[in-house]
Amino acid sequence: MYRKTALYFILPIAALFVFMKNPDDGGKGKKREKTAFQTSQQWKPVTDIRADVAIVYGVGGNPSDKVKGKTFEERVQSWCDKGYTAHFMTGIAWGEYQDYFTGKWDGKWHLDEGQVQVNGDTIWHGRMVPYIVPTGNFLKYMKEKHVKRVIDAGVDAIYMEEPEFWARAGYSEAFKKEWKNYYGFEWRPQHESPENTYLANKLKYQLYYNALKEVFTYAKEYGKSKGMNVRCYVPTHSLVNYSQWMIVSPEASLASLDCVDGYIAQVWTGTSREPNYFNGSAKERVFETAFLEYGSMESMTAPTGRKMFFLTDPIEDRARDWVDYKKNYEATFTAQLLYPKIANYEVMPWPDRIYEGLYRTSKNSDVRERIPRHYSTQMQVMINTLNDMPVSDNKVTGAEGISVLMANSLMFQRFPVHAGYDDPQLSNFYGQALPFLKRGVPVKAVHLENVGYKESLKATKVLLMTYSNMKPLSAEAHSFIAAWVKDGGILVYSGRDSDPYQTVQEWWNTGDHRYAAPSDHLFAKMNMSASPKEGEYSFGKGTVYILRSDPKEYVLKAGGDEKLIDVVKRMYEQKAKAGALTFKNNFYLKRGNYDLVSVLNESVSDKPYILKDIVIDLFDPDLPVLSEKIIKPGQQAFLYNVSRIKNKNKAQVLASASRVDNEVPENKAYSFTCKSPTKTTNSMRVLLPSAPKTTILTDHSGMQVADVKMSWDPLSHTSYLSFENSPEGINVRFTW
Structure with missing residues (x-):
C-alpha cells in the first residue's frame, strides 16, 4: 500500500508493541520506544536501521511488499530476535481485508461497503481494497480477526491508522443506511446543497470517531482480561493536509477519548509539497507547510498530554529523483525538530522501499538506481540523532504569541x-x-x-x-x-x-x-x-x-x-503589549547540543544566516567541522555544536551513521559497537581528550576491518572514521 497523493494514495504507518526486553534498557526490562520505523517484511540486514521499535505492518502483511510464506507472528519474531521491540499497525479505513469483502469471513460479500462517489464508482486503495464505510459488521470483523489475534500474540499496543473518509464520497448504500440511523431521516445527496454537504461530512467524521472508540475500547478491555495494559494510537495526517486533500477524519476530537493514548503525525514530503498561495503565487513551500502541519499536530495533543510521534520520510510515494528527495527531506526534518517539546519519532516508513527501491538519479535523468551511498549515510546520521534528541525548553527565535x-x-x-x-x-x-x-x-x-x-x-x-x-x-x-x-x-x-x-x-x-x-x-x-x-x-x-x-x-x-x-x-x-513584532527571514533553535536553522525565501530579505561557532554539519555525509556555516534563503541546516559540550574530556560519539552501544570508557581508552544496515557506509565523529595513538576496528568475528578512512581534527578534538557498516556490528577501540 502507498500513501495517497492529493488525488489517490498515501503511505500507511502503523504500530504494534510486543512485550520484550529492549537491549538499550540497561537490563531492567523496560521498553524504550523513542524511535520507530515500519515494515511489513521480516528482518533483513539491508533494513536493520536500529531504531527502538520495528513496526510490523498488518496481520496479513502488505502485498505491495510481496511478503510470502511468513506469518504475522514469524515476522514479529524475526525483529524481536534481533533485539527490537516490535509494534503492530493496520488501517482502519482500508487494508488487506479481502476475506471480509469477498465473504470468506462471514459468508457474505461486503464490497458494497466501500466509499462511493456520485458517479457510482468505488474509491479504491488497491486491488479489492476499497476505502471503507465503517459499518458495525466491519468493526466486528476488525475486532475478532485482527485485534484479538494481535493481543493474543502478546502485543500491548495497537495503532489504527488513517481514519479517512473522502469528501467526494458518500453515495453508497452502506452510507445511506448510516445516514438514516444517525439523523433519523432519509439520505440526501451532498452535491445538491451546502447543508447536505455539511451533514454528510459531519457524519463521516462521526463514523470514524465511533469506529476508533469501539475498536480501541474492545482492545483495552480484551487486553485487560489477559492481564495486559493495551495502548492505542492513531497514526494520521495533519488537519492541514486532510483539509487540503479533501478528506474527513475525526482528528483532534480523538485526543479527549480515554481509549486513545496518542498519535503518529504523518507528515512528509508528499503532504508538505502540496502547493499553497502566498503573495499571489501558488507553488510548493515544503518547509513552511511542514512547519504548519507539525504545529497543528502538536496543538492537537499538547493540552491533553497524549504521546506524539513525529514522522519524516527520506523519499515519498510519488516518483521523483534522489536530488529532490534529499532537498525536501532536509526541509521536513528541520521543521519537525523546531518543535522542541516533541521527542518521539517515526524515523522512516517502509525502509525496504527506501533502501531497495529504484529512483531517478536526477530530475532530467532516465537512469534509476538504489539510494546513493552519500544519501544513505546522511540519512542514517540524521535518524541516529533522533535516538538521543532531547526535549528542550528553548524556543524558536521570533516574536511569540x-x-x-x-x-x-x-x-x-x-x-x-x-x-x-x-x-x-x-x-x-x-x-x-x-x-x-x-x-x-x-x-x-x-x-x-x-x-x-x-x-x-x-x-x-x-x-x-x-x-x-x-x-x-x-x-x-x-x-x-x-x-x-x-x-x-x-x-x-x-x-x-x-x-x-x-x-x-x-x-x-x-x-x-x-x-x-x-x-x-x-x-x-x-x-x-x-x-x-x-x-x-x-x-x-x-x-x-x-x-x-x-x-x-x-x-x-x-x-x-x-x-x-x-x-x-x-x-x-x-x-497586547507583547513587545515589538519584528520580522526576519529565518528561524533558529538551540536544542541541546544541536543547532537548527531555516532561512526563508519570499521573505523580508535575501540575506543568508551566518552561524559562527565550532559545529559539525549533519547534513553533509562527510561530517565536516566548520567554524562558520552560511545558510542561504530556501535552505536549512542541522548542526552539532561542539562548543556546547559540557565535558570535553569525556570520550563520546557525537555523530554517526549507525546506532552506537556497548560503550566502555577506560583510562586513556574508549570502545563501542556500532550497527547499521549492510551495503551502507558509516561516517562518524568521535570526541577524544587527545589525538588517538591507536584506532582498531574489528567485525563481529574479530577480524580487523579493512578500508577504514581516518583523520584527526584538532579544532574540535574529534576523530573522523568512515567504513562499511554491518548489522552484526563493528567494534571500535581508541587509545590515546
Whole structure:
C-alpha cells in the first residue's frame, strides 16, 4: 500500500508493541520506544536501521511488499530476535481485508461497503481494497480477526491508522443506511446543497470517531482480561493536509477519548509539497507547510498530554529523483525538530522501499538506481540523532504569541463547491498563517476543540480566526474564547461571513438560537452587536478587531496581506503589549547540543544566516567541522555544536551513521559497537581528550576491518572514521 497523493494514495504507518526486553534498557526490562520505523517484511540486514521499535505492518502483511510464506507472528519474531521491540499497525479505513469483502469471513460479500462517489464508482486503495464505510459488521470483523489475534500474540499496543473518509464520497448504500440511523431521516445527496454537504461530512467524521472508540475500547478491555495494559494510537495526517486533500477524519476530537493514548503525525514530503498561495503565487513551500502541519499536530495533543510521534520520510510515494528527495527531506526534518517539546519519532516508513527501491538519479535523468551511498549515510546520521534528541525548553527565535485557530470542520467545506464560493488550496487557512510565518514569526496553531483546556490559549497574545472555512461544532467553545478575550486576549477576526455554509441548519440558527452566522454568537458573548462592521472593539481587558475580508484575499493576490500585517502588528504591540513584532527571514533553535536553522525565501530579505561557532554539519555525509556555516534563503541546516559540550574530556560519539552501544570508557581508552544496515557506509565523529595513538576496528568475528578512512581534527578534538557498516556490528577501540 502507498500513501495517497492529493488525488489517490498515501503511505500507511502503523504500530504494534510486543512485550520484550529492549537491549538499550540497561537490563531492567523496560521498553524504550523513542524511535520507530515500519515494515511489513521480516528482518533483513539491508533494513536493520536500529531504531527502538520495528513496526510490523498488518496481520496479513502488505502485498505491495510481496511478503510470502511468513506469518504475522514469524515476522514479529524475526525483529524481536534481533533485539527490537516490535509494534503492530493496520488501517482502519482500508487494508488487506479481502476475506471480509469477498465473504470468506462471514459468508457474505461486503464490497458494497466501500466509499462511493456520485458517479457510482468505488474509491479504491488497491486491488479489492476499497476505502471503507465503517459499518458495525466491519468493526466486528476488525475486532475478532485482527485485534484479538494481535493481543493474543502478546502485543500491548495497537495503532489504527488513517481514519479517512473522502469528501467526494458518500453515495453508497452502506452510507445511506448510516445516514438514516444517525439523523433519523432519509439520505440526501451532498452535491445538491451546502447543508447536505455539511451533514454528510459531519457524519463521516462521526463514523470514524465511533469506529476508533469501539475498536480501541474492545482492545483495552480484551487486553485487560489477559492481564495486559493495551495502548492505542492513531497514526494520521495533519488537519492541514486532510483539509487540503479533501478528506474527513475525526482528528483532534480523538485526543479527549480515554481509549486513545496518542498519535503518529504523518507528515512528509508528499503532504508538505502540496502547493499553497502566498503573495499571489501558488507553488510548493515544503518547509513552511511542514512547519504548519507539525504545529497543528502538536496543538492537537499538547493540552491533553497524549504521546506524539513525529514522522519524516527520506523519499515519498510519488516518483521523483534522489536530488529532490534529499532537498525536501532536509526541509521536513528541520521543521519537525523546531518543535522542541516533541521527542518521539517515526524515523522512516517502509525502509525496504527506501533502501531497495529504484529512483531517478536526477530530475532530467532516465537512469534509476538504489539510494546513493552519500544519501544513505546522511540519512542514517540524521535518524541516529533522533535516538538521543532531547526535549528542550528553548524556543524558536521570533516574536511569540501569534496563533491561528483551527477546527475539525475545516474538512467539511472542501468539496464540492457551492454557490461559486471556492477556497483554493485551503487559502483561508494559509492566508492567516503564511503572512507571518514568511516574515519569521513562528505562528502556532490552536484547535477550537481544545480551547476548554486552559493551556490551549495560555501562550497566545493575538488569536487569528475566521469562519469562512470552518464552523464551530458546539456553542461551548465561544464561552472559552470570550473569557480569554475578557481576561486580556486579542482576537483578530477575518471574514465576510458570506460563504454558503454560514446558513446550514446548525446549533447557531436552531432551537433557542437565531444567529445569521456562527460568529454572531461569539460576538454576542462579548457584548457586540450582530454582524459588526470592520473595526476595533473592547471587551473587558481585551480587544476584538474585525476585518471584513476572507483570509484567502490576503494571499491570492500580491501584497494582499498588508492590512492584516498592519492590524496585527498594532494589536500585538499596543494592545497586547507583547513587545515589538519584528520580522526576519529565518528561524533558529538551540536544542541541546544541536543547532537548527531555516532561512526563508519570499521573505523580508535575501540575506543568508551566518552561524559562527565550532559545529559539525549533519547534513553533509562527510561530517565536516566548520567554524562558520552560511545558510542561504530556501535552505536549512542541522548542526552539532561542539562548543556546547559540557565535558570535553569525556570520550563520546557525537555523530554517526549507525546506532552506537556497548560503550566502555577506560583510562586513556574508549570502545563501542556500532550497527547499521549492510551495503551502507558509516561516517562518524568521535570526541577524544587527545589525538588517538591507536584506532582498531574489528567485525563481529574479530577480524580487523579493512578500508577504514581516518583523520584527526584538532579544532574540535574529534576523530573522523568512515567504513562499511554491518548489522552484526563493528567494534571500535581508541587509545590515546
